[in-house]
Amino acid sequence: MTRAVRGFTLIEVMIAITIMGVLALICWRALDSVTNSDQRLRQADAETMTALRVLQQFQRDIEMRADDALMNGAVRPADQPQRLLPPSLVSERRPDGSFSLEITRSVGSDGLHWQRVRWWRQGDTLWRASGTATDQYPLPAAGLSKGIAVARGVQRFEVRAWQPGTGWAVLPSEGEVMPATGLELRLGLRDGRGPLNYRRVLEL
Secondary structure, X not given: OOOOOOOOOHHHHHHHHHHHHHHHHHHHHHHHHHHHHHHHHHHHHHHHHHHHHHHHHHHHHHHOEOOHHHHOOOOOOOOOOOOOOOOOEEEEEOOOOOEEEEEEEEEOOOOOEEXXXXXXXXXXXXXXXXXXXXXXXXXXXXXXXXXXXXXXXXXXXXXXXXXXXXXXXXXOOOOOOOOOOEEXXXXXXXXXXXXXXXXXXXXX
């Protein structure tokens, strides 16, 4: 006697398909979440590397700045006494509130050539421009049209000076001041996660 082979009913097939669809959706959502997390981590890493490059270049420019004796002699006329920043640093605040800092720094290992370097923010981009290196005064100005964009998505670029007995002073400073002994760079970037703030303190 032959036994009849019983197959799946339509309802059972539909239930199986529904379960498979739910499982596929869960797996897709999990994979999408992992992909998005990986993209966010890569973007965060790129933003961090950009900030570190900016901080390191700025620190190097400050460390290579001209000493006061040279700035008051061969490279630049004598400055007024009791200036907050050393003569090799000149800060400026534009009418729109943006800040810029010009640094006179040495170039090369011989220490005989100098150039003017300017940092400034325009919109949400941080720029750095450098003038031609020379050993004669006056030094060529930093060509702003030839500036290099060192960071984008910049929300903040501020430098403060540490004035002994007073504390941090916003640049440029006016009135009676004591020579600064340190600088503080504040850099604010913005990405999909929100604002990212960085800070570096340098000795003068």
